Amino acid sequence: MRLGIISPEVLNTLEEKYSDDFIIDKERKSVCLHEKYKTERERTDAFRRLLTDMREKEVFRSFKGWRNETYGIYYKRHEAPIFHVERSSCAVFGFTxxxxxxxxxxxxxxxxxxxxxxxxxxxxxxxxxxxxxxxxxxxxxxxxxxxxxxxxxxxxxxxxxxxxxxxxxxxxxxxxxxxxxxxxxxxxxxxxxxxxxxxxxxxxxxxxxxxxxxxxxxxxxxxxxxxxxxxxxxxxxxxxxxxxxxxxxxxxxxxxxxxxxxxxxxxx
Incomplete structure (x- = not known):
């Protein structure tokens, strides 16, 4: 399932700095959160840790608008969220x-x-x-x-x-x-x-x-x-x-x- 859209710049950053947490397949042009995060809570916690690190290191400009508010990320809106992320990160990952x-x-x-x-x-x-x-x-x-x-x-x-x-x-x-x-x-x-x-x-x-x-x-x-x-x-x-x-x-x-x-x- 596709949850977002990322730019080549974001892809390169994830590959260089966060490869332990993402599975990156450049041939298929896909990036997946590592399969070791199996539940909604585990995926949410992983993103919270990663996004906090990105904000502290000023990796992406979007985090200048950090809101301390989370959005649910869905494949289909009527289903349960797959995880939750800080809202300012949605633009980085192209989450709806x-x-x-x-x-x-x-x-x-x-x-x-x-x-x-x-x-x-x-x-x-x-x-x-x-x-x-x-x-x-x-x-x-x-x-x-x-x-x-x-x-x-x-x-x-x-x-x-x-x-x-x-x-x-x-x-x-x-x-x-x-x-x-x-x-x-x-x-x-x-x-x-x-x-x-x-x-x-x-x-x-x-x-x-x-x-x-x-x-x-x-x-x-x-x-x-x-x-x-x-x-x-x-x-x-x-x-x-x-x-x-x-x-x-x-x-x-x-x-x-x-x-x-x-x-x-x-x-x-």
Missing amino acids: SYGVHINGYTYRDGKIMMWVGRRSPTKPTFPNMLDNMCAGGLASGLGVMECAIKECREEASVDDETLKSLRPAGAVSYCYRDHRGILPETEYVFDLEVSPDFVPRSADGEMEQFYLHSLEEIQSLIINEEFKPNCAMVTVDFMIRRGLIAPDEEPNYSYLVERMHVNLQPPC
């Missing part, structure tokens, strides 16, 4: 990570308006950029709805009554590469209609400020690249599902839809 994004919206004079947040300038990734009203990574041990509710409460102070309107609305998946490494990601998407007088407030400092915009205004902000890229994708997905972007009007319609649903784990 999961998260939740919440579209907070309301109506003004019959028109859809959407709440978006400005990320804190102290965020380790994409500081000061626009974000969905609430979003966060799916940490080990959390259910998807549980995580969505947690992020709504922490990032936007959403009350329990409003949370009754929280609805799952599908998922988007994609893969990109930046200075941290290779990042395959799947985001579970939720829609949350809030009352016209609701105003989100950050309870955890993740958001600097919130804004209520029309979807036309948001389209301009996306085009001007003010949004964190995956948050722009989630917002475009909302517009497509609501029929606000139509196939006969948008020449890139099929391209947009296809690129938002990339198969991250093809069969071996």
